[in-house]
Amino acid sequence: MSATNPTTTLITNIGELMTQDLEHRVLKDAAIVVEGERIAWMGSSKDAPAADEKIDAEGRAVLPGWVDSHSHLVFAGDRTAEFEARMAGESYSAGGIAVTTGATRSVSDAELTRLVRDRVAEAVSQGTTYLESKTGYGLDVENEARSARIAAAEVDEVTYLGAHLVPAGSDPEEYTDLVCGDMLDAVLPHVRWADVFCERGAFTEDQSRRVLTAARNAGLGLRVHGNQLGEGPGVALAVEFAAASVDHVNYLSDKDIAALAETWTGWDAATGQGARGTVATCLPACDLSTRQPLAPGRELIDAGVQIALAANCNPGTSYTTSMAFCVTTAVLQMHLSVHEAVRAATYGGALALGRESGNDVDGERAVGSLVVGHRADLHMLKAPSATHLAYRPGIPLTHSVWRAGIRAV
Numbered sequence: 001m002s003a004t005n006p007t008t009t010l011i012t013n014i015g016e017l018m019t020q021d022l023e024h025r026v027l028k029d030a031a032i033v034v035e036g037e038r039i040a041w042m043g044s045s046k047d048a049p050a051a052d053e054k055i056d057a058e059g060r061a062v063l064p065g066w067v068d069s070h071s072h073l074v075f076a077g078d079r080t081a082e083f084e085a086r087m088a089g090e091s092y093s094a095g096g097i098a099v100t101t102g103a104t105r106s107v108s109d110a111e112l113t114r115l116v117r118d119r120v121a122e123a124v125s126q127g128t129t130y131l132e133s134k135t136g137y138g139l140d141v142e143n144e145a146r147s148a149r150i151a152a153a154e155v156d157e158v159t160y161l162g163a164h165l166v167p168a169g170s171d172p173e174e175y176t177d178l179v180c181g182d183m184l185d186a187v188l189p190h191v192r193w194a195d196v197f198c199e200r201g202a203f204t205e206d207q208s209r210r211v212l213t214a215a216r217n218a219g220l221g222l223r224v225h226g227n228q229l230g231e232g233p234g235v236a237l238a239v240e241f242a243a244a245s246v247d248h249v250n251y252l253s254d255k256d257i258a259a260l261a262e263t264w265t266g267w268d269a270a271t272g273q274g275a276r277g278t279v280a281t282c283l284p285a286c287d288l289s290t291r292q293p294l295a296p297g298r299e300l301i302d303a304g305v306q307i308a309l310a311a312n313c314n315p316g317t318s319y320t321t322s323m324a325f326c327v328t329t330a331v332l333q334m335h336l337s338v339h340e341a342v343r344a345a346t347y348g349g350a351l352a353l354g355r356e357s358g359n360d361v362d363g364e365r366a367v368g369s370l371v372v373g374h375r376a377d378l379h380m381l382k383a384p385s386a387t388h389l390a391y392r393p394g395i396p397l398t399h400s401v402w403r404a405g406i407r408a409v
């Protein structure tokens with residue numbers, strides 16, 4: 001252990017340490033040492049070194065904290081009435097985004113910040129330790145820039161989603177110009193990613209292509225909301241632009257699955273080396289709340305596609321921050337194994353955000369897996385194994401959480 005930072009915590013007597021590392025190791029009767037913000041040591045309890053502080057896990061399981069790579073946390077208001085109508089048989093349409101945009105524009109910066117902060121706290125209390133949020137409920141230059149600025153202060157990764165909906169009364173082509181021009185310039189200091197809702201009722205293939213091109217030229221990483229409400233060009237566009245992820249992916253043709261798989265052929269899963277492909281991000285809470293077919297996570301994995309699971313917290317389609325619920329659903333209804341589901345919600349999310357391997361020199365530590373040198377993002381369960389996440393559905397199983405080495409729960 002380094003002499004420069006004497007604060008070390010040994011967590012010992014871990015019943016199951018699911019590392020989600022490249023070897024997919026699951027250690028029994030394990031221990032882990034956290035030093036500052038990093039993982040300093042992992043191994044068998046009996047070999048554990050001394051530390052400043054010692055915590056007895058009493059046989060509980062420890063996993064990486066959840067990496068939630070898709071959310072829309074910058075909003076005010078809710079859409080209870082729309083949800084009730086949907087449960088009564090209405091179908092989801094993108095138009096509801098306008099309702100949230102009106103509510104979001106109407107609150108002060110301080111109130112919007114408080115709302116985002118409360119949602120982050122809710123997520124962390126359930127084991128989420130790394131969180132992305134999109135803009136997309138501002139939809140004009142001033143309000144998109146405000147959303148991006150507030151998000152940048154509260155979450156780990158910010159995605160620009162000016163291309164969420166064409167505001168009522170705007171010409172779609174002129175609005176797309178704005179998204180690619182002044183609005184992009186205004187958000188740029190605060191964001192690392194750009195996204196486009198490529199779907200009927202939102203942005204066409206051509207408009208989406210323009211948004212992705214402008215964002216790429218501005219140096220942003222790309223993601224796409226695609227194939228949520230029907231088959232469409234979203235996946236093909238994401239592949240064409242080498243996007244980091246395509247999200248939703250409910251309606252996929254065989255060609256879409258093959259195209260996604262093809263993006264991963266230059267990447268070696270055993271070493272994490274080579275060109276990363278496009279992650280398919282499945283959003284099971286959203287699928288249930290919109291009564292869409294669950295994304296074909298099993299087929300995607302079997303085809304060789306790296307997938308992520310994310311909560312997609314937003315007031316329209318998925319008003320939850322619970323990654324555990326997504327993992328449970330992925331096991332019970334999407335036919336993933338527990339290990340696969342936890343991997344998609346940790347390592348998979350990190351892959352989707354380009355944070356699965358880190359540079360330990362400049363502090364950009366990797367997240368989503370438990371490896372010496374990676375960020376100490378730990379999730380201890382009130383259970384002896386991760387299997388309990390699916391075996392005991394709906395039971396809050398978070399016992400404690402460390403985020404960048406700091407005890408958060």
Ligand SMILES: N=CN[C@@H](CCC(=O)O)C(=O)O
Nearest residue numbers: 096097197225314315316317
């Ligand atoms: N599908 C597009 N965007 C959000 C929903 C936005 C809303 O309805 O407010 C989603 O990811 O599901």
Ligand SMILES: [Zn+2]
Nearest residue numbers: 070072225312
């Ligand atoms: Zn979304």
